[in-house]
Amino acid sequence: MIAARKLTAEALGSVLLAATVVGSGIMAERLSGGNAAIALLANTGATVAVLAALMALLGPISGAHFNPAVSAVMALQRRMPYSEASAYALVQFVGCCAGAWLAHAMFGLPLLQIGTHVRAGPAQWLGEFVATSGLLLVVLGHERPRDAPWMVAAWIGAAYWFTSSTSFANPAITVARSLTNSFSGIRPVDVPGFVGAQLLGALAALTLSRPLFAARAAARAGGGEDFRATTSK
Amino acid sequence: MIAARKLTAEALGSVLLAATVVGSGIMAERLSGGNAAIALLANTGATVAVLAALMALLGPISGAHFNPAVSAVMALQRRMPYSEASAYALVQFVGCCAGAWLAHAMFGLPLLQIGTHVRAGPAQWLGEFVATSGLLLVVLGHERPRDAPWMVAAWIGAAYWFTSSTSFANPAITVARSLTNSFSGIRPVDVPGFVGAQLLGALAALTLSRPLFAARAAARAGGGEDFRATTSK
Amino acid sequence: MIAARKLTAEALGSVLLAATVVGSGIMAERLSGGNAAIALLANTGATVAVLAALMALLGPISGAHFNPAVSAVMALQRRMPYSEASAYALVQFVGCCAGAWLAHAMFGLPLLQIGTHVRAGPAQWLGEFVATSGLLLVVLGHERPRDAPWMVAAWIGAAYWFTSSTSFANPAITVARSLTNSFSGIRPVDVPGFVGAQLLGALAALTLSRPLFAARAAARAGGGEDFRATTSK
Amino acid sequence: MIAARKLTAEALGSVLLAATVVGSGIMAERLSGGNAAIALLANTGATVAVLAALMALLGPISGAHFNPAVSAVMALQRRMPYSEASAYALVQFVGCCAGAWLAHAMFGLPLLQIGTHVRAGPAQWLGEFVATSGLLLVVLGHERPRDAPWMVAAWIGAAYWFTSSTSFANPAITVARSLTNSFSGIRPVDVPGFVGAQLLGALAALTLSRPLFAARAAARAGGGEDFRATTSK
Numbered sequence: 063m064i065a066a067r068k069l070t071a072e073a074l075g076s077v078l079l080a081a082t083v084v085g086s087g088i089m090a091e092r093l094s095g096g097n098a099a100i101a102l103l104a105n106t107g108a109t110v111a112v113l114a115a116l117m118a119l120l121g122p123i124s125g126a127h128f129n130p131a132v133s134a135v136m137a138l139q140r141r142m143p144y145s146e147a148s149a150y151a152l153v154q155f156v157g158c159c160a161g162a163w164l165a166h167a168m169f170g171l172p173l174l175q176i177g178t179h180v181r182a183g184p185a186q187w188l189g190e191f192v193a194t195s196g197l198l199l200v201v202l203g204h205e206r207p208r209d210a211p212w213m214v215a216a217w218i219g220a221a222y223w224f225t226s227s228t229s230f231a232n233p234a235i236t237v238a239r240s241l242t243n244s245f246s247g248i249r250p251v252d253v254p255g256f257v258g259a260q261l262l263g264a265l266a267a268l269t270l271s272r273p274l275f276a277a278r279a280a281a282r283a284g285g286g287e288d289f290r291a292t293t294s295k
Numbered sequence: 296m297i298a299a300r301k302l303t304a305e306a307l308g309s310v311l312l313a314a315t316v317v318g319s320g321i322m323a324e325r326l327s328g329g330n331a332a333i334a335l336l337a338n339t340g341a342t343v344a345v346l347a348a349l350m351a352l353l354g355p356i357s358g359a360h361f362n363p364a365v366s367a368v369m370a371l372q373r374r375m376p377y378s379e380a381s382a383y384a385l386v387q388f389v390g391c392c393a394g395a396w397l398a399h400a401m402f403g404l405p406l407l408q409i410g411t412h413v414r415a416g417p418a419q420w421l422g423e424f425v426a427t428s429g430l431l432l433v434v435l436g437h438e439r440p441r442d443a444p445w446m447v448a449a450w451i452g453a454a455y456w457f458t459s460s461t462s463f464a465n466p467a468i469t470v471a472r473s474l475t476n477s478f479s480g481i482r483p484v485d486v487p488g489f490v491g492a493q494l495l496g497a498l499a500a501l502t503l504s505r506p507l508f509a510a511r512a513a514a515r516a517g518g519g520e521d522f523r524a525t526t527s528k
Numbered sequence: 529m530i531a532a533r534k535l536t537a538e539a540l541g542s543v544l545l546a547a548t549v550v551g552s553g554i555m556a557e558r559l560s561g562g563n564a565a566i567a568l569l570a571n572t573g574a575t576v577a578v579l580a581a582l583m584a585l586l587g588p589i590s591g592a593h594f595n596p597a598v599s600a601v602m603a604l605q606r607r608m609p610y611s612e613a614s615a616y617a618l619v620q621f622v623g624c625c626a627g628a629w630l631a632h633a634m635f636g637l638p639l640l641q642i643g644t645h646v647r648a649g650p651a652q653w654l655g656e657f658v659a660t661s662g663l664l665l666v667v668l669g670h671e672r673p674r675d676a677p678w679m680v681a682a683w684i685g686a687a688y689w690f691t692s693s694t695s696f697a698n699p700a701i702t703v704a705r706s707l708t709n710s711f712s713g714i715r716p717v718d719v720p721g722f723v724g725a726q727l728l729g730a731l732a733a734l735t736l737s738r739p740l741f742a743a744r745a746a747a748r749a750g751g752g753e754d755f756r757a758t759t760s761k
Numbered sequence: 762m763i764a765a766r767k768l769t770a771e772a773l774g775s776v777l778l779a780a781t782v783v784g785s786g787i788m789a790e791r792l793s794g795g796n797a798a799i800a801l802l803a804n805t806g807a808t809v810a811v812l813a814a815l816m817a818l819l820g821p822i823s824g825a826h827f828n829p830a831v832s833a834v835m836a837l838q839r840r841m842p843y844s845e846a847s848a849y850a851l852v853q854f855v856g857c858c859a860g861a862w863l864a865h866a867m868f869g870l871p872l873l874q875i876g877t878h879v880r881a882g883p884a885q886w887l888g889e890f891v892a893t894s895g896l897l898l899v900v901l902g903h904e905r906p907r908d909a910p911w912m913v914a915a916w917i918g919a920a921y922w923f924t925s926s927t928s929f930a931n932p933a934i935t936v937a938r939s940l941t942n943s944f945s946g947i948r949p950v951d952v953p954g955f956v957g958a959q960l961l962g963a964l965a966a967l968t969l970s971r972p973l974f975a976a977r978a979a980a981r982a983g984g985g986e987d988f989r990a991t992t993s994k
Contacts, residue, residue, distance in 0.1 A: 066506075067506065067507060067509075070506070070507060071507065074432075074503075074507075078425075078429060081425070081457055082453050082456075082457040084457075085456070085457030085458065085459075086453070086456035086457040089335075089456050089457065089459070090332060090456065093330075093331040093332035093335060094330070094331075094332035095329075095330050095331075095332065096794075097330070097332070097792075097793070097794050097796070097799070098792040098793075098794075099789060099792035099793035099794065099796070099799045099800065099803055100330070100332045100333060100336070100799060101332065102788075102792060102803070103336065103799070103802065103803060103806070104332055104335070104336060104456055105456075106806070107336070107339070107452065107453075107456070108452070108453040108455075108456040108457050109453075110810075111343075111449040111450070111452045111453040112449065112450065112453035112457070114445075114446075114449050115433060115446045115449040115450045115453070118437065118438075118442055118446055119432065119433055119436050119437060119446065122438055123507065123508075164425070165457065167418065167421055168418055168419075168421050168422045168425065168457075168458055168459045168460075169418060169459045170416070170417075170418035170459065183869070184869075185866065185867055185868060185869035186867075188866055188867050189867045192777075192780070192863070192867065196777060199773075199818065200814060200818055203818050204817065204818060205817075205821055206907075208439075209817055212813075213813075213814045213817055213818065216810040216811065216813050216814040217810070217811065217814045219806065219807070219810045220781050220785070220806075220807040220808075220810040220811035220814070221811075222807075223781075223784070223785035223788050223789065223803055223804075223806070223807040224780055224781040224783075224784030224785040224788065224807050224811070224864065224867075225784065225867055226784075226788070226867045226868045226869065227867075270773075273765075273766065273769070274766060274769060274770065274773075274822065275822075276766075299739075300739065300740060300742075303739070303740060304740065307665075307736075307740075311658075311662060314658070314690055315686050315689075315690040317690075318689070318690030318691065318692075319686070319689035319690040322568075322689050322690065322692070323565060323689065326563075326564040326565035326568060327563070327564075327565035328562075328563050328564075328565065330563070330565070333563070333565045333566060333569070334565065336569065337565055337568070337569060337689055338689075340569070340572070340685065340686075340689070341685070341686040341688075341689040341690050342686075344576075344682040344683070344685045344686040345682065345683065345686035345687075345690070347678075347679075347682050348666060348679045348682040348683045348686070351670065351671075351675055351679055352665065352666055352669050352670060352679065353669075355671055356740065356741075397658070398690065400651065400654055401651055401652075401654050401655045401658065401690075401691055401692045401693075402651060402692045403649070403650075403651035403692065441672075532972075533972065533973060533975075536972070536973060537973065540898075540969075540973075544891075544895060547891070547923055548919050548922075548923040550923075551922070551923030551924065551925075552919070552922035552923040555922050555923065555925070556798060556922065559796075559797040559798035559801060560796070560797075560798035561795075561796050561797075561798065563796070563798070566796070566798045566799060566802070567798065569802065570798055570801070570802060570922055571922075573802070573805070573918065573919075573922070574918070574919040574921075574922040574923050575919075577809075577915040577916070577918045577919040578915065578916065578919035578920075578923070580911075580912075580915050581899060581912045581915040581916045581919070584903065584904075584908055584912055585898065585899055585902050585903060585912065586902075588904055589973065589974075630891070631923065633884065633887055634884055634885075634887050634888045634891065634923075634924055634925045634926075635884060635925045636882070636883075636884035636925065674905075
């Protein structure tokens with residue numbers, strides 16, 4: 063049986079992460095007087111800060127994935143059972159959608175919205191591929207668990223700016239963003255392209271990580287069936 | 296008897312925290328040429344930096360609460376006596392108000408002011424509820440005391456942006472902000488709503504933290520009456 | 529005899545710190561299109577980053593004071609001999625002035641300039657008093673030497689914004705700033721007021737630190753004449 | 762034989778570092794509405810974040826140089842063989858150029874471009890000299906390997922602002938920037954001046970580091986031929 067504590071932690075983290083992504087986008091757009099760079103700076107800062115704090119807080123409980131692409135790769139690496147990864151993913155999708163609605167409630171907006179921000183085309187898909195593969199390399203390759211929060215946050219913060227897609231890098235967040243018609247939104251029709259690129263990026267990272275981080279994986283494997291090692295993100 | 300050193304540390308931290316919140320708001324409003332997003336970015340950066348530095352400096356002495364909601368929850372968790380929590384709260388309220396006046400003095404403004412910034416309504420109250428419950432989860436759930444400063448600061452920095460209320464998350468700071476008619480101010484009539492939402496958020500965090508961080512609390516409890524463990528914020 | 533390595537480290541750090549304060553002010557003013565808040569944000573970020581890096585790099589050699597107020601307090605606390613503190617101060621003043629000239633050279637400006645920025649009056653003096661006393665409390669009171677770089681940098685970063693004087697908090701930097709007619713400059717006639725307030729703030733911190741950080745000082749004193757402990761800033 | 766893992770790590774890091782420098786410059790220029798300070802703030806933040814994350818991730822494998830000036834100094838210090846430093850440099854140049862093209866692809870721009878941004882003259886060369894010598898001092902002088910990522914990132918972030926050249930500080934990045942006609946670009950004809958100043962700065966740092974960090978180098982030398990110690994950047 064999958065521990066309720068783990069799923070609670072994944073749900074809580076997913077709600078708060080999505081509420082931050084969407085909510086800080088709404089606040090930034092309201093205050094920035096039309097300067098999109100200032101709005102994205104604020105959106106980046108809030109996302110990065112909450113991601114690091116939530117990973118440090120909930121990582122010891124659930125591994126702090128908050129991201130189906132991460133849980134899927136963990137299952138493919140046999141660091142967690144497929145059944146658990148599936149339960150994680152379900153909780154992550156529901157939690158992120160609830161987070162978008164929580165953001166709307168905090169800003170007095172209609173809860174149910176549909177994204178209209180066009181995000182499509184090979185250039186942005188390449189951005190999602192690069193952003194997600196880098197994220198998974200950090201997740202799979204970092205040496206000390208205590209460094210994972212700042213390393214993941216730093217990667218995502220950079221990727222918000224150096225990819226044309228502003229680095230969604232997370233299928234659950236992508237779906238949640240299709241439920242808001244604000245700064246961070248995306249059209250539902252554009253979701254499959256983003257998610258597909260994210261999954262390809264995750265697989266590329268998994269492939270590259272084997273030779274690159276072989277020594278570390280071997281050291282970990284020495285400990286046997288290390289399902290609790292998902293803490294390492 | 297409550298150690299004078301502890302109360303001095305709480306007083307000093309409360310003064311400097313409130314002076315930073317109010318003072319950086321005044322500076323930011325003066326310099327930002329009307330762009331509220333730039334002003335809030337500066338206000339956020341200063342608050343986050345001073346909060347982390349003061350927690351690391353004074354945490355080993357008093358626990359570095361600077362926040363009656365935190366002291367109340369610590370007393371409810373039997374991690375400090377009620378008498379001490381009451382003394383902490385008194386010092387925090389007085390210290391934060393003094394901090395607002397110090398900020399006015401540093402900027403050559405009339406010391407005594409009354410806030411006129413309207414901050415009310417269910418949406419903002421929900422924001423305070425979420426911001427304070429997240430703050431208390433970080434306070435109650437972090438694993439290593441040395442991580443508390445950056446985790447609390449990161450949470451508050453994010454919550455400045457993803458809640459519609461800009462995350463006061465502290466009854467003493469809320470009262471102090473009602474004593475300034477500048478960027479960070481609030482109308483006195485709006486204080487009770489904010490403080491009520493904060494206290495509800497703190498209680499929600501306390502309830503959620505029991506099952507979520509049970510293992511950690513048990514480990515701590517093994518050490519007996521751990522009144523000095525208030526260092527953990 | 530005072531080790532040449534220590535004085536070299538203080539000189540190098542003072543040059544680079546002052547070059548950053550002055551140089552990033554020039555760059556920020558050139559690029560910010562007249563928005564002083566954006567300029568101060570950039571000036572703050574650069575100062576904070578270089579201060580933390582230089583303290584971590586040179587702290588193990590000289591203690592990384594870069595500040596006559598810090599060296600004076602260290603001597604008053606008998607953590608370094610007066611002769612060494614005097615040599616430190618001389619090197620800090622010369623180094624900071626050279627840093628201002630280096631910044632001018634890097635931006636193709638006349639090396640020799642005189643500040644014309646008016647910074648005077650009781651409100652700004654109070655700001656310098658608060659900024660410097662807080663700085664010295666962090667220097668005297670932090671627990672782990674490895675935390676000093678980020679704690680000092682965080683305090684200074686906050687104080688750039690919450691004091692009306694933008695927190696010079698350093699007599700050598702203050703003199704160096706009187707040698708530049710750019711964003712970070714100050715009129716020579718305003719230097720004595722700032723330096724006086726800084727020294728009073730340092731003495732206030734020294735007085736307050738005795739009861740507040742008594743336990744820590746006692747632990748240190750147990751190690752005998754700990755002149756090398758100046759590493760602790 | 763030089764381990765393929767090391768060269769793969771250097772290649773990967775060089776690609777992602779250059780893609781971040783160029784890509785975040787494109788994004789920042791598009792969004793900032795002509796305010797160059799906001800654009801440079803975003804460019805700085807993204808560069809600093811990715812540099813720290815990549816150094817922490819790949820440092821244990823290759824030393825995470827991503828910079829021929831660093832590899833050259835490591836070889837001059839006999840901390841890696843010349844043959845390996847040459848292979849590193851080749852991979853760094855190719856990787857950085859590929860990173861610029863990747864950035865163009867992610868933003869739907871023509872892959873092949875030539876920089877037109879004029880960056881020349883003694884003032885900017887002095888900037889590159891100072892930026893690179895400071896970088897190498899941090900690389901050669903830091904005490905704990907785990908601190909290298911944030912110290913290098915902090916130095917580069919400050920140097921983006923306090924030097925007139927915005928601190929390229931890396932011959933491979935300089936060549937890659939000559940292949941983009943965007944915010945971070947440079948004219949090919951200006952590359953030799955920048956690279957020459959960078960190499961002089963690196964040599965100056967090497968000279969200064971010997972007396973300054975002598976004790977640390979001696980401690981390291983005690984361990985014999987420590988080719989794996991290149992991890993220390």
